[in-house]
Amino acid sequence: MKYLLLIYSNEADWANVSEAEQGKIFEAYMEFSRSIYKSKHYLAGEALQPVATATTVRARNGKTLATDGPFAETREQLGGFYMIEAKDLDEAIAIAGRIPSAGFGCVEVRPIMETPPVG
Amino acid sequence: MDIGGLYRDERQHALATLIRLLGDFDLAEEMLQEAFTTAVETWPRDGAPANPVAWLVSTARHKAIDRLRRAATLDAKRAQVASQETAVAFTEPALDEEPLTDDRLRLIFTCCHPALAPETQVALTLKTLCGLSVDEIARAFLVPGPTMAQRLVRAKGKIRIALIPYDVPGADRLAERLDGVLRVVYLVFNEGYAPTGGSGLPRHELCLEAIRLARLVHALLPGEPEAAGLLALLLLQDSRRVARFDASGDLVTLEEQERARWDREEIAEGSRLAERALRSGRPGFYGIQAAIAAIHGQAERASDTDWRQIAILYALLLRGHPSPVVALNHAAAVAMAQGPERGLALLEALERAGDLADFHLLPAARADLLRRLGRDREATDAYREALRTVGNDAERRYLERRLREVG
Numbered sequence: 001m002k003y004l005l006l007i008y009s010n011e012a013d014w015a016n017v018s019e020a021e022q023g024k025i026f027e028a029y030m031e032f033s034r035s036i037y038k039s040k041h042y043l044a045g046e047a048l049q050p051v052a053t054a055t056t057v058r059a060r061n062g063k064t065l066a067t068d069g070p071f072a073e074t075r076e077q078l079g080g081f082y083m084i085e086a087k088d089l090d091e092a093i094a095i096a097g098r099i100p101s102a103g104f105g106c107v108e109v110r111p112i113m114e115t116p117p118v119g
Numbered sequence: 120m121d122i123g124g125l126y127r128d129e130r131q132h133a134l135a136t137l138i139r140l141l142g143d144f145d146l147a148e149e150m151l152q153e154a155f156t157t158a159v160e161t162w163p164r165d166g167a168p169a170n171p172v173a174w175l176v177s178t179a180r181h182k183a184i185d186r187l188r189r190a191a192t193l194d195a196k197r198a199q200v201a202s203q204e205t206a207v208a209f210t211e212p213a214l215d216e217e218p219l220t221d222d223r224l225r226l227i228f229t230c231c232h233p234a235l236a237p238e239t240q241v242a243l244t245l246k247t248l249c250g251l252s253v254d255e256i257a258r259a260f261l262v263p264g265p266t267m268a269q270r271l272v273r274a275k276g277k278i279r280i281a282l283i284p285y286d287v288p289g290a291d292r293l294a295e296r297l298d299g300v301l302r303v304v305y306l307v308f309n310e311g312y313a314p315t316g317g318s319g320l321p322r323h324e325l326c327l328e329a330i331r332l333a334r335l336v337h338a339l340l341p342g343e344p345e346a347a348g349l350l351a352l353l354l355l356q357d358s359r360r361v362a363r364f365d366a367s368g369d370l371v372t373l374e375e376q377e378r379a380r381w382d383r384e385e386i387a388e389g390s391r392l393a394e395r396a397l398r399s400g401r402p403g404f405y406g407i408q409a410a411i412a413a414i415h416g417q418a419e420r421a422s423d424t425d426w427r428q429i430a431i432l433y434a435l436l437l438r439g440h441p442s443p444v445v446a447l448n449h450a451a452a453v454a455m456a457q458g459p460e461r462g463l464a465l466l467e468a469l470e471r472a473g474d475l476a477d478f479h480l481l482p483a484a485r486a487d488l489l490r491r492l493g494r495d496r497e498a499t500d501a502y503r504e505a506l507r508t509v510g511n512d513a514e515r516r517y518l519e520r521r522l523r524e525v526g
Binding site: 001087088089090093109111 | 234281282283284286288
């Protein structure tokens with residue numbers, strides 16, 4: 001079963017983290033990614049640019065409307081994701097718990113809906 | 120063969136196994152129902168099988184496979200069930216012994232999975248492991264039937280879609296997950312023993328279900344002191360059931376209860392289990408409370424109570440599981456062991472800490488101590504304060520009666 005792990009944390013707090021500390025967190029992410037790649041759980045994963053760069057798009061009545069900012073203003077913001085393969089929710093939860101941001105932000109675990117392949 | 124009796128006693132066992140085999144709560148329930156129907160039709164004619172439960176499980180499973188085969192669109196589901204054919208063929212001989220119990224343990228860990236909301240865990244456990252109807256559960260928790268039905272549908276959907284496993288967690292996470300299971304059982308009991316709303320009168324059927332569940336968990340995990348501790352605690356609390364209320368439905372305090380009406384058998388069994396939990400060397404939240412309840416249970420008269428021991432046990436509980444409620448009970452035990460002044464001093468410290476604002480048990484406890492010290496005017500004020508935040512009618516009547524005594 002595929003799961004999407006959505007990583008949320010408070011971007012504003014991030015500004016107060018020292019450069020040395022940021023480096024450590026980055027290292028921890030590299031190590032985590034390598035470990036789930038090796039254990040064959042990893043399918044994909046990326047970090048996102050801050051919500052200040054986000055644009056929200058709606059298409060209505062044939063017109064595309066783009067507005068500045070994220071879809072929802074929340075206390076913690078989506079900052080990255082992993083797509084993993086896990087045998088069940090317990091395994092997915094265990095992996096999510098090892099994501100460095102789980103220690104200060106939170107991780108939402110969402111099962112992927114099975115759909116027929118495209119093309 | 121008494122099929123009615125089999126239905127009553129073994130349905131939940133068979134259902135647990137089927138849920139694991141089919142991975143679908145609703146399909147399992149429906150197919151088991153059909154298997155029972157087939158049993159009613161064929162057993163009287165052909166004779167009952169040697170292992171009726173195994174027969175029911177395998178009949179229901181074959182009915183499920185047939186159903187899925189017919190529904191050609193459900194390819195994925197069929198593959199999933201079919202892929203278990205080999206596994207089932209391999210484990211089926213074990214059905215003669217006692218494999219179903221393990222399935223109920225697996226299922227209780229599924230129903231009490233932390234990825235489900237706590238109130239859903241309770242409802243799902245009562246539905247799946249105790250066999251209560253949706254309406255019964257809805258009534259017990261004072262929510263409309265359709266709301267409860269919806270909650271259960273969503274929970275079963277999440278288990279299926281997010282793949283919450285049917286499994287007993289590994290040793291590394293067993294203790295943590297067992298906590299969740301025991302908490303659900305304790306919640307079920309408390310909702311029966313001291314309902315949070317309404318008339319406040321107990322619903323004994325919920326207490327009995329909780330005791331059954333606690334027995335099951337303890338039987339399946341005999342080495343876990345907290346499983347023994349919880350069963351002990353529930354039995355000891357239940358032993359006082361009939362003595363807790365007087366003829367007019369008013370709450371009777373432990374001190375004033377007619378001890379001849381306590382259930383001696385439950386006290387004996389609970390005390391044995393509590394002792395075992397304590398002797399394990401790692402007694403926990405339930406084990407210590409059970410030990411306290413056992414001391415009460417063994418005192419023939421209220422004045423025989425070994426309050427010194429109880430105060431020590433509450434101090435131990437407070438250290439491992441600090442909470443305002445435990446602190447309150449500790450203060451009350453100290454008051455009994457060392458005099459009301461000492462207890463009152465602890466209560467006043469609690470009040471200053473401010474953790475118990477709006478908690479009616481604090482002024483009620485203070486009022487009782489003030490009454491014992493003969494400080495009637497202060498006791499009157501405290502009883503009035505307690506009445507402002509009291510939760511249910513039975514407790515309200517108790518406080519009002521005390522207020523009349525000192526007023």
